[in-house]
Amino acid sequence: MEAEHFTRTQPGSDSTTDHRWEATTAFAGFNDTAAVQALPNTGSNTGLELHGPALLYDIAFQTAGTYHVFLRGLAPDGTTDADSVHVGLNGVPVTTNQGVGLTDFTDQFTWQSNSNFGQPTTLTIPTPGTYTLWVWMREDGFVLDRLRLSLTPGAVANGDVSIGPAASTRELVPSQDLENRFREQDGQVVVEAEHYTSLRAGRDAFADHSWQPTTAFANFVGSGAMHALPNITSNTFNNMHGPALLYEITFSTPGTYYVAARGTALAHGGDDSIHVGLDGVPVTAERGFGLTGYMAQSGFHWRTLSNIDQPTTIQIPAPGTYTLWVWMREDGFVLDRLWLSTMPDFVPEGDERTGPPESQRTLTCPEAGCVGRLTKPCASLGGSKCSWSMTAPASILPVMPISPYPPGSRSPSNRLTRATAAMRLSGNGTPSAATRILSATSAVGCIADGSRHRVRMDVTHP
Incomplete structure (x- = not known):
């Protein structure tokens, strides 16, 4: 590779x-x-x-x-x-x-x-x-x-300076649905726990722990909840060694955000805490107890307090995209939803209601390529001329440039600035000898109204 x-x-x-x-x-x-x-x-x-x-x-x-x-x-x-x-x-x-x-x-x-x-x-x-x-x-x-x-132990000697064999074949993978990146609006963000952007593995004594989706607990919202497993009464205390759920959020409103988590504990006096932080830096480790209190009642409910009865807060200094981290502190804990708000008293402690609808998720278009995500090479043309065409069923956000070319290569002259209705575009260009042409047949489009549509792109060459 x-x-x-x-x-x-x-x-x-x-x-x-x-x-x-x-x-x-x-x-x-x-x-x-x-x-x-x-x-x-x-x-x-x-x-x-x-x-x-x-x-x-x-x-x-x-x-x-x-x-x-x-x-x-x-x-x-x-x-x-x-x-x-x-x-x-x-x-x-x-x-x-x-x-x-x-x-x-x-x-x-x-x-x-x-x-x-x-x-x-x-x-x-x-x-x-x-x-x-x-x-x-x-x-x-x-x-x-x-x-x-x-599978061969001595396939290549240590210190060998050769390049080695050709890279293995890569599959062309059609684009998936919207990436789980959320948008704050009016000082509020609501996230389903199972819609994480990415996962972080546990480490050291917790390398075998992970967050797993579950539907085994009544009254979850969305498609399920996330369960810290295995449940063997482990506790990371003040360390961030537990597995983590990461949620990318684009904030337009800076300020102090209060954090609430809807979860449930399986054991009285245990399984009832997580650590929370921003961009990998925890905010719940000052006293070591994490965001906790779930043992006080059964079933899913909201909790906001950490560091011995202090509100859990994160600071957003300026508009931009930040990553909310949720670490396992005690295994066995079940997380259903997260709610961030600039209002200090936005949800009562122990409230069993589900809360507002989930915030809108966004698709970030790639740095280069057509609308959607183009990830795999299908041809290396070595300077040959290629043509491309795209179709989309609805208006899309501006993307510059629209082409099958990766960063650093020449782009075709035909560029899309904005399509206001169902459209079809085409163009052609001659890439450099080293250029790898990318192709996708079912890419997800960046849509002006925030909804999701499929965009088809085809690349042809002599």
Whole structure:
């Protein structure tokens, strides 16, 4: 796999919330279009923790077994302060037994496989199916170019400088429904717990814990609730080691937002608390008890207090998109809904009513490509002329440019500024030799009235 062809990313947390993986062409010897680098390069090291930003690769395995992991990367200037990552499967790391990660990279691109002080890095695939390979930043500055998984232990030698075999075939995946990103309106946001934007795995003693959807508890709203499992009476106390639910919210109104969570506890005196925070920074850990109080009554109800009877609040300094985090504090807790408001007394403590309708969710159009999400390459034309056409059943938001071209390549001259009715557009252009043409046949459109429509795009070439 080419490192830049990740399926999606996860943000950093705690001390690395400002870190991210970025595409780079600054290092000689990379393959395909680019490599990716963990930035900023400030000498940070997460050690045994999985706080660093992560690259996620969805892989459809047809063959079960033990796969050996090989990474092609480099450490800028050959420094040992930027030469390691953590690797795992479905959010569970396999390189933290000794804390040094997958390492030993030099100042040129080489393949490496060893972690945990000289042990091969392996993943176990129990049955055929789709799994997610995770690559976490351990030391910032590290540059990743390619990834290789093989059932053969010695598929490539440590230190090998070759590029390796061609990248595996990638599937063209039709776009899915609206992404779960919410919009604040009139100082209020309401979110169904199951409509999270992304998940964060538990770590350390809680690496086997996760949030799971459930319909086993009466009076949930929406399609279900989220349950912190397994329920074995574990408690993270003041640590943010539990699995987390992440909700991206676009705020137009800055200020102080009061947070309420509709949930239920399964045990008297336990299973009744979560931690809450913004952009990876908790606001409920001052006294260690989290947002709690659910043991006082049975069934789903609203609670707002944390830090020993203080309102739970987050600060939005300016309009923009922020991420609300909800960590498991005690396993067994069941979360149904979240409600944020600029009004201090917007819901009584213990109120069993369901609350307002869920806030509107939005679709963020991609940085490049046509309306919708274009994710997979279908052809590499090498300078050949291609044509494209789009159809949509309703007006769409402005997107510039409309084309099948990825960032950095030339775009066709025909650009859509706004379509006010059902439309059909077409155009053509000649990409550079390195350009990969993207195509989708069922992309979700950005619609002016906030509703969802399907947009069809076809790419043809000689």
